[in-house]
Amino acid sequence: MKIEDFSAPAAEQAAARRAAVYQTLFSRRDVRGPFRPEPVPDAVVSRLLTAAHFAPSVGFMQPWNFVLVRDPAVKRQVHAAFLRANAEAVWQFEAERRDLYQRLKLEGILEAPLNLCVTCDRDRAGPVVLGRTHNRAMDLYSTVCAVQYLWLAARAEGIGVGWVSIFHPAALRDILGLPRRIVPVAYLCLGYVRHFRDRPDLEAAGWQERLPLESLVFLDRWGEPGAAATAELRDHLRRDQQEAAAHAALLAQADWMVAPVAAARRPDDAESADCDSERRY
Amino acid sequence: MKIEDFSAPAAEQAAARRAAVYQTLFSRRDVRGPFRPEPVPDAVVSRLLTAAHFAPSVGFMQPWNFVLVRDPAVKRQVHAAFLRANAEAVWQFEAERRDLYQRLKLEGILEAPLNLCVTCDRDRAGPVVLGRTHNRAMDLYSTVCAVQYLWLAARAEGIGVGWVSIFHPAALRDILGLPRRIVPVAYLCLGYVRHFRDRPDLEAAGWQERLPLESLVFLDRWGEPGAAATAELRDHLRRDQQEAAAHAALLAQADWMVAPVAAARRPDDAESADCDSERRY
Numbered sequence: 001m002k003i004e005d006f007s008a009p010a011a012e013q014a015a016a017r018r019a020a021v022y023q024t025l026f027s028r029r030d031v032r033g034p035f036r037p038e039p040v041p042d043a044v045v046s047r048l049l050t051a052a053h054f055a056p057s058v059g060f061m062q063p064w065n066f067v068l069v070r071d072p073a074v075k076r077q078v079h080a081a082f083l084r085a086n087a088e089a090v091w092q093f094e095a096e097r098r099d100l101y102q103r104l105k106l107e108g109i110l111e112a113p114l115n116l117c118v119t120c121d122r123d124r125a126g127p128v129v130l131g132r133t134h135n136r137a138m139d140l141y142s143t144v145c146a147v148q149y150l151w152l153a154a155r156a157e158g159i160g161v162g163w164v165s166i167f168h169p170a171a172l173r174d175i176l177g178l179p180r181r182i183v184p185v186a187y188l189c190l191g192y193v194r195h196f197r198d199r200p201d202l203e204a205a206g207w208q209e210r211l212p213l214e215s216l217v218f219l220d221r222w223g224e225p226g227a228a229a230t231a232e233l234r235d236h237l238r239r240d241q242q243e244a245a246a247h248a249a250l251l252a253q254a255d256w257m258v259a260p261v262a263a264a265r266r267p268d269d270a271e272s273a274d275c276d277s278e279r280r281y
Numbered sequence: 282m283k284i285e286d287f288s289a290p291a292a293e294q295a296a297a298r299r300a301a302v303y304q305t306l307f308s309r310r311d312v313r314g315p316f317r318p319e320p321v322p323d324a325v326v327s328r329l330l331t332a333a334h335f336a337p338s339v340g341f342m343q344p345w346n347f348v349l350v351r352d353p354a355v356k357r358q359v360h361a362a363f364l365r366a367n368a369e370a371v372w373q374f375e376a377e378r379r380d381l382y383q384r385l386k387l388e389g390i391l392e393a394p395l396n397l398c399v400t401c402d403r404d405r406a407g408p409v410v411l412g413r414t415h416n417r418a419m420d421l422y423s424t425v426c427a428v429q430y431l432w433l434a435a436r437a438e439g440i441g442v443g444w445v446s447i448f449h450p451a452a453l454r455d456i457l458g459l460p461r462r463i464v465p466v467a468y469l470c471l472g473y474v475r476h477f478r479d480r481p482d483l484e485a486a487g488w489q490e491r492l493p494l495e496s497l498v499f500l501d502r503w504g505e506p507g508a509a510a511t512a513e514l515r516d517h518l519r520r521d522q523q524e525a526a527a528h529a530a531l532l533a534q535a536d537w538m539v540a541p542v543a544a545a546r547r548p549d550d551a552e553s554a555d556c557d558s559e560r561r562y
Contacts, residue, residue: 014439020301021437022332025430030337046517050525051306053494056432058446060483062492068510071501089414101411130382130488131446133370138446140418141466144425149306151337152433156302158295165339165412165419177503185422202341207411211343213334220352222458229349236327244331 024155026244027196027251031160033108035191040114044157048190051153052118057142059130063122064146067176069115074175078187079109081171082164089166104205107164112189117176118147120183143185150188160193198252199245210245213237305436307525308477308532312441314389316472321395325438329471332434333399338423340411344403345427348457350396355456359468360390362452363445370447385486388445393470398457399428401464424466431469441474479533480526491526494518 040048049066057063069075086106093101109115120143132138147163154161164187172184202208214237217229229237321329330347338344350356367387374382390396401424413419428444435442445468453465483489495518498510510518 016297017301017304018437020298021305021433022328023298024302025332025434026335028337042511042514043517046514046521047303049494049498049518050521051303053492053497053522054307054525054529055429056309056311056444056481060481060489060491062489062497065497065499065503067499067501067503069501074501085415089411092409092414093411104411106412125489128373130370130374130385130483131387133373133447134366134449135446137418137421140422141425144422145429148336148426148429152302153306156299163337165416166414168415179503182503200337200341202411208341208343208406210341211334213330216334216343216346217330218346218348220348220350220355222346222348222460222463230323233323233327236324237330240327240331241334244335248335 022244023247023251024152026248028152028155029160029196030200031108031162031189031193031196032105032201033111033160033162033193035108035112035160035189035193037113038192040159040190040192044159045114047157048150048153048159052146052150055142055146055149057145058132058138059125061125061129061132061139061142063120063124063139064143065119065121065182067117067119067178069117069176070113072110075109075115077175078115078167078172079107081167081175082107082109085166085168085171100205100207104201104207106166108162108189108191109164112162112191114190116150116188116190117172117184118143118150118186118188119178120185121181122183123181140183140185143183147186147188154190155196158192159190160196162189163187164189196252198249210241213241303525304528304532305433307529309433309436310441310477311481312389312443312474312477313386313470313482314392314441314443314474316389316393316441316470316474318394319473321440321471321473325440326395328438329431329434329440333427333431336423336427336430338426339413339419340406342406342410342413342420342423344401344405344420345424346400346402346463348398348400348459350398350457351394353391356390356396358456359396359448359453360388362448362456363388363390366447366449366452381486381488385482385488387447389443389470389472390445393443393472395471397431397469397471398453398465399424399431399467399469400459401466402462403464404462421464421466424464428467428469435471436477439473440471441477443470444468445470477533479530491522494522 045068052064052066053062069078090098090101120140122139129139151161167187169184172178172187176184178184197204203210214229214234217233217237219229326349333345333347334343350359371379371382401421403420410420432442448468450465453459453468459465478485484491495510495515498514498518500510
């Protein structure tokens with residue numbers, strides 16, 4: 001493989017940046033609490049929303065809106081809607097799963113200082129949207145990209161995010177006054193946390209194991225699990241999964257992974273010359 | 282706001298990590314080329330797939346599969362399917378948009394050394410899935426999260442990714458041999474690039490402008506644009522958007538943002554003590 005030369009400092013910066021990104025990806029959690037009561041400052045909320053706004057979108061449609069929910073009365077209505085839907089959900093599971101289901105904490109609506117509904121405006125760019133002509137769901141997918149952008153920015157800020165999906169969409173629509181064309185894609189609970197867990201709650205609770213990635217990868221055509229990927233790639237996949245899980249466990253213990261970054265922004269903060277123009281980010 | 286004390290090194294690490302994450306979020310592009318011809322090594326493909334596999338999923342369902350496409354014959358079939366769909370798409374736009382539409386490059390299927398179809402198996406965890414009971418689309422959304430994870434890991438690796446959505450889903454299904462229950466969520470083109478553009482192609486081409494974020498944010502209830510967010514938050518949002526765009530422009534010029542990180546992994550690479558156990562990530 002021919003790769004152009006590049007200077008060592010560039011390589012070091014690139015490696016450090018890459019490590020930071022993977023650390024953030026692997027240590028992000030779907031957080032249901034416990035949330036710390038401190039509010040998320042406007043300066044931080046703004047960075048999170050800006051991150052979301054720079055997500056990719058089909059036809060550069062930017063179909064999203066962001067309904068911040070801070071009013072305890074609104075949160076209580078949303079929480080009640082969750083309780084109603086969840087009471088229905090319980091009975092859809094078989095008896096032996098039902099007990100475990102009922103013990104799981106699936107939301108942090110009331111405890112989280114900030115709730116956020118991320119919506120998709122299906123009419124944002126008129127009826128014909130570049131890239132949505134043959135897949136009507138692309139605008140919804142774009143909105144999910146914005147959610148994932150915000151989620152990762154939040155992780156980098158030391159803020160936990162949980163996605164609550166157990167609602168009748170019509171209930172959220174009523175409570176938040178969403179017009180017909182607006183789809184509530186994600187209802188998120190946000191706040192500072194004391195720690196991020198080392199693995200997903202549902203894995204730790206024994207609800208579902210992480211699947212072996214090498215069984216999910218095919219080459220050129222759908223086929224029997226694992227049959228299509230090359231032996232070398234399968235070896236890499238097995239090792240990388242172990243290392244990713246080990247990292248997540250290690251990072252869950254690291255103080256600097258939960259330090260609320262907002263508080264670190266003091267005039268005497270050491271910042272490299274390269275970051276001089278990057279004061280806010 | 283009460284925030285616990287923490288040591289300066291932790292604050293510095295957190296700030297550096299946060300900056301790296303925002304830089305990656307803001308400088309990610311939807312890349313249609315030009316791609317460099319060098320193949321993406323298996324070691325890098327494995328890291329990208331591992332990143333995707335650590336994305337959040339509803340009920341920890343992990344509904345994704347990854348069909349890597351390297352065979353030129355398969356790529357040609359996919360490209361032909363794009364051309365057919367795109368010829369239909371053109372006529373959906375009004376005359377004055379049609380010329381511009383036809384000048385836009387919307388895919389890099391043949392040029393990209395690696396194509397990847399990310400799919401959603403709607404039956405992965407049986408008929409009842411925790412968190413999907415009241416929103417049937419949650420497994421599709423989870424698959425989009427995996428796409429976004431991979432996209433950001435790729436950006437950190439110096440690899441461009443483009444999402445091609447102008448296909449009849451049935452065409453992709455036929456070419457790749459996907460079973461009925463499998464939804465092709467994203468068809469991606471991947472490869473090293475000489476540079477990442479400073480802003481989205483569709484913005485640069487005058488197809489669509491970036492919307493003012495402050496008009497998309499509401500507080501507690503859907504309302505008139507901008508009326509509901511506080512004045513302080515609106516000020517932050519305006520400034521953060523300008524800075525994010527300025528960063529993206531700056532970063533597009535930075536060598537270390539396009540250095541292929543894979544090539545930097547030599548035994549003599551300087552790595553901090555903290556990263557000792559983080560050799561691969």
